[in-house]
Amino acid sequence: AQSVTQPDIHITVSEGASLELRCNYSYGATPYLFWYVQSPGQGLQLLLKYFSGDTLVQGIKGFEAEFKRSQSSFNLRKPSVHWSDAAEYFCAVGRYSGGGADGLTFGKGTHLIIQP
Amino acid sequence: EAQVTQNPRYLITVTGKKLTVTCSQNMNHEYMSWYRQDPGLGLRQIYYSMNVEVTDKGDVPEGYKVSRKEKRNFPLILESPSPNQTSLYFCASSDLNTGELFFGEGSRLTVL
Numbered sequence: 001a002q003s004v005t006q007p008d009i010h011i012t013v014s015e016g017a018s019l020e021l022r023c024n025y026s027y028g029a030t031p032y033l034f035w036y037v038q039s040p041g042q043g044l045q046l047l048l049k050y051f052s053g054d055t056l057v058q059g060i061k062g063f064e065a066e067f068k069r070s071q072s073s074f075n076l077r078k079p080s081v082h083w084s085d086a087a088e089y090f091c092a093v094g095r096y097s098g099g100g101a102d103g104l105t106f107g108k109g110t111h112l113i114i115q116p
Numbered sequence: 117e118a119q120v121t122q123n124p125r126y127l128i129t130v131t132g133k134k135l136t137v138t139c140s141q142n143m144n145h146e147y148m149s150w151y152r153q154d155p156g157l158g159l160r161q162i163y164y165s166m167n168v169e170v171t172d173k174g175d176v177p178e179g180y181k182v183s184r185k186e187k188r189n190f191p192l193i194l195e196s197p198s199p200n201q202t203s204l205y206f207c208a209s210s211d212l213n214t215g216e217l218f219f220g221e222g223s224r225l226t227v228l
Contacts, residue, residue, distance in 0.1 A: 034216065
């Protein structure tokens with residue numbers, strides 16, 4: 001069965017500093033990978049996704065992620081964080097059966113704190 | 117506007133009192149799903165549906181029921197709620213090709 005590991009429960013970064021959130025996955029085939037963000041009291045918003053092709057994926061709000069098959073990783077990066085980036089971040093891998101997509105398996109999330 | 121709508125957003129109830137959380141999407145998606153979110157556990161899938169009249173169990177289905185009589189609606193039913201079902205619930209939908217989930221804003225349920 002597939003699984004997603006986000007090793008860091010909390011990360012604190014100074015405003016303006018660079019950010020990298022780690023994600024490792026386990027999946028038997030070529031994965032479809034996602035990063036979602038959840039601001040306090042809000043639902044989940046898609047930041048970016050990887051289906052195939054270029055392994056460096058650009059997303060919204062200045063985020064990017066790189067798929068590394070050899071490391072089973074899909075780390076999220078941003079060169080310079082803003083106070084509004086404080087949120088919970090979830091990595092997810094798609095689940096697919098013969099009928100199509102049947103959901104996502106999520107990591108447990110990384111809580112990002114921005115220091116002024 | 118494309119959206120997934122859940123109701124109620126907040127609910128406090130007592131043990132054993134049946135309740136239903138509604139979910140509706142306007143994107144004509146085949147796939148719909150319910151997740152619960154708990155601190156330290158992330159999001160876990162409760163049930164999902166790949167089309168009308170087709171539903172299946174996710175990772176944590178115990179204590180829940182669902183139905184899919186229409187493509188746009190996917191209600192979550194708690195026949196006899198218990199305190200361990202106190203949680204934040206999310207409904208989501210997607211098309212079967214991409215798997216990208218679109219989420220509702222969440223329903224916070226407290227069972228006393």
